[in-house]
Amino acid sequence: MTSSSLSPLEKSTIKRQIFHGTFVHCKTLTDLEILHDTYVFVDEHGVIVKILSGDGTGGPRDLREDVGELGWDTDVDDEGEIFEYVGSSKDEDGKHGEERFFFPGFIDTHIHAPQYPNSGLFGSSTLLDWLNTYTFPLEASLSALPKARAIYSRVIQRTLSHGTTTAAYYATIHVESTNLLADLCLQKGQRALVGRCCMDSDSGANPDYYRDDNPTQSLERTKNCISHCENIDPDRKLITPILTPRFAPSCTPQLMSSLGGIAREKDLPIQTHISENRSEIQWVKELFPECDSYTDVYDKYSCLTSKTILAHAVHIGEDEAALIRERGSGIAHCPVSNSALTSGMARVRWMIDRGLNVGLGTDVSGGFSASVLAAAREASCVSRCAAAGTGASENTNGKERDTLSVPEVLYLATRGGAKVVGMEDKIGGFEVGKIWDAQLIGLGKPLMCRKEDDWEGQEETHEVEVSQTGPVDIFGWENWDEKVAKWVFNGDDRNTMKVWVNGRLVHQRKN
C-alpha cells in the first residue's frame, strides 16, 4: 500500500464541532475532574479552542455569541459547518437517561502489533522461552504482506474499539511490513508511534531465522522506515517513527549507539524493554559487564533520552530509578503482561515517588488483552496484591499507600501515558490547545428509578435483557465517582461508543 491508495479519512477535512455533555478527565494523578453540562469547541484541525459551562439548567444554551467570538460562522444550523454533539441523553422527565460521558482517548505506551494473534497464548512460559516458543516464529512470518495486512488491520481495529487513540507500536524487523503498519494506522486514523524492531546481536537472543545481519543493515532498514513515515505524514500529525532497539540482549552496542545518534539528529523517540524478568537481568549483566546496571547499558549506548519509553522496569533498583529520572525517560507499566509471564509486580507507587513518568502498556501479546482499560484494572489489582503479599508473607500493614486508586490508574492510562510518549502538550486531557483525542463512554440506562428513597412504595424497574446491554449495571443511585469506578472495574469495549482522533470519528460502535 502506498500513501496514494489511502482512504479519504486521513486527507478529509473535518468539520468544526461542539461537544456537549459530561466530561471526565484526570487533572492530576489524584484529581479526577468531572464536568457536567459542558461545551467543548473543536476546530477544523481537531484542536480544542474553547470550553464552556452550561447555564446550570442542563438545557440548551445559546451558543451564537461564543461561536462568533471564535470567528466561526454564527449560524450554528448551517449545514456541514458546525454540529453539536450531545454526549448525554435524558428522557423528558430527566430520568432513565443513558449514562454517558466523554473521556480522553487511552494511550497504549507499549504494544507489539504483530503478536496480536497470540493474545492469550503463553502457557506457563516466562520471558525468554516465551520469545522463542511463541513470539519469534509469529513475528518472522509477517514478512508476508497479506498476513501482516490482516493482522495489523485487526489490531488497529481492536485497539480503536477499546478507546486507544495513541499506540506505541513495535512492528517486526521487516521494512515493508513495518511501513504497512504505518500506512494502516494513518488510513484508520489512529495516532501511532511505529517502530521497526532492531535486533542485530548474535548473543543468542535473536534466532538465526529472524534478525538483522549486522548493525549497518539494521540501521539502513530503520532509516527506510523513518523515510516512509516522513513521506506519508511529514508533520507527524498522526504517525511518528520510533527507534526500537528490541532489548539489550538483542542489540550490539554499535547499533544502540547509532540509533541514539539518529534519535538526537532527527528528534525521534526511542522504545525498548528493561528489567522485565530476573533471568533477563542476569543475562544482561553477563552480556554487558562494562555497565553498572541494565539502565546503564542504555545510558552508555545513547538510548536513555527524555523521549525514551522503557517497558516494564519491574526490577529496577534505586540507582537506576535515579538515572532514569535524570534522563527524563518514561516507564511503560504493563501489569497484564507482567502477571501473565510471571515477571513480577512492578512497584508503581515507588516509581512515582521517585519522580518517574509512568504510563500503561498492554504489551500485547505478553499481555493477553489489547485493552488499556483492562491494563488499568490490572494495575489496580496488582498494586493491591503487592501491598498485601501472600499468606506466607510477614504482616505488610502500612503498605496500603502503595495501592493505586481509580483516578490514579486512569491518570496512567491518559495523561501519564501522554508524558511517556512525549505528547503531554497535545493529548491526555481536555484543555484549550489540546487535541480532541477522545472517547464517548456509555453505561446504558439505569436499571431502577428510585422515587424519594421510598423502596416500599411503587417501584419502577425495568428488566433489561442481558444480551442487549453492556457489562456495567448502573442502578440509578450511584454518584459520578461510582459510575466511573464501575466502568473501570467492569467496563469493556461495549461501553466505548465512539472514538475520535485529531477531531475525526475513527470508531463507532454499531449496536
Added chain:
Amino acid sequence: MTSSSLSPLEKSTIKRQIFHGTFVHCKTLTDLEILHDTYVFVDEHGVIVKILSGDGTGGPRDLREDVGELGWDTDVDDEGEIFEYVGSSKDEDGKHGEERFFFPGFIDTHIHAPQYPNSGLFGSSTLLDWLNTYTFPLEASLSALPKARAIYSRVIQRTLSHGTTTAAYYATIHVESTNLLADLCLQKGQRALVGRCCMDSDSGANPDYYRDDNPTQSLERTKNCISHCENIDPDRKLITPILTPRFAPSCTPQLMSSLGGIAREKDLPIQTHISENRSEIQWVKELFPECDSYTDVYDKYSCLTSKTILAHAVHIGEDEAALIRERGSGIAHCPVSNSALTSGMARVRWMIDRGLNVGLGTDVSGGFSASVLAAAREASCVSRCAAAGTGASENTNGKERDTLSVPEVLYLATRGGAKVVGMEDKIGGFEVGKIWDAQLIGLGKPLMCRKEDDWEGQEETHEVEVSQTGPVDIFGWENWDEKVAKWVFNGDDRNTMKVWVNGRLVHQRKN
C-alpha cells in the same frame, strides 16, 4: 412471590436431547479433555445417559440403534420427543465454521447476591471498613422486597449469562427477601445454595441496624428459610438451603453450635468466611481466646464439616490446613475479591498440595466481577504474581510450580467447585450419570483461512466489524488447547451462547 406464581420453567417437563459437537471438560486437575464429533444423550430428567464418538468423518451418524438401546423412541425426527443440537458448525468446505464447544457450567462457590449493585465500588477500603461503608447499608436496604426482587433478578440473570449454573449465595438477614431469592433461582432455573446471613453477635462486627437480636431469633429466622426451600423444592433438584454464619466475629458460639446441629440433623451444607484479612484474623484471636486458630473457632463450634464452604482462607497456617483437610471442608478461592480488597494472595498450589478441595468464588461485591471466567483468569494471574513477587523481593525462582495453568483454573471453576459445594457426583463434568449443567461457548468464525501455509499466495481474509464479534479473535491456525486459552484470557459473556441447568435451557444470547 409464592411458589404458585412461579413461571412454568421449573415445572415444565423437558425433552430428551442429543447434543453433538466438541465437548471440553476437566478430567483431572491437569488434564483438559477435548472430545470432537461426540454425541451426548440427555434424558428427560436432565441426566446424561450416553456418550458416543462420531464415526470419525465428522458427518452425521445414524443414531437409531443407540437411541433404541436407551429405550427412547427410535424415530429421531418425531416432533418434540428428541432433537439433535449441533454445537459446532462448518461451512460446506469445512472451513470458516464458527468455533464452538460445550463446557460444563461454572460453579460459583461464593457470591453475595444483595451486594451485586456495589460491583466495582470499594474505593481503597479493606475488609472491615468495606463492610461498614459499602456492604451493610446496602444489605439492610433489601428488607424492601421490590428492591430485593430487582437486584436478585438481575444478579441471577447476569450470572447465568456468564455461564454460572450453580451458585452458593449469601442473601441478607431478612427472611422474606431470602425466600424471594430462592424463588427467583427456581423460577429462572439456576441451581443454587441459598443462605440467610446469620449474625447475632454484639462484638461490634454487626451494626445495630442490621443484625439478629439473639441466637434464638437468628435460629428461628433461619429455620423459616429452610422450610421455605423445602417447600418449593423438596427434593433439592435446584435449591438447597445452606446454613450461613456470616463470619466468626459476627456470630456467638451459641449460634454457631446450634447451626452446626441443624446441619447435622438435616444434612445441610454450611458456608462462612475465614482468614481473609490480617486485621480480621487478629480480631478473631481476641474475640475467641479459647480457640487455637480461626479454623479452630469453626471446629469447636460445630461448623467445620465435610459440607462446609470456607471463603478466602488467604492466610491460614499449616495446622489449619491440616484440620480443614481432616474435616473435609472446601475452600472458595476468590482471587478478584482478594485483589480488590487488598486481602492478600491465597496460595492455591499450597492448598492443593495439602489435599484441600478448592473451587472458585466471585465474591460479589468484594469481587467486582460476577463472572467465574474472570475469577479463573485472575486466579491464574494472582498465582503468577505471588510466584514472582515484587521488584523488592528476593529472587523467587523456583516458585514457578505455584503458577496455575489454564486446565487448572478451569478445573477449579467446574469440578473443583462441584466438590466444594458437595455435588461432585452430579455436576462439574461430562460423564454418564451426571446432570446436563452446561454452556455452549462460541468464539466466532476464524478471521483467516490459510491455504497450504502459503501466506504469499492468494490469501482469503474477511474483515469483520469489531462491534459484531465477541472479544476473542480466532485467526484459524490455533489448536484446540489454544482456542480454550484464548477463551479463558479474553472471553466474556458474549462467548456464552447458551446455558442449560438440569437439561433445561436457561439462558440464550440474543445477538
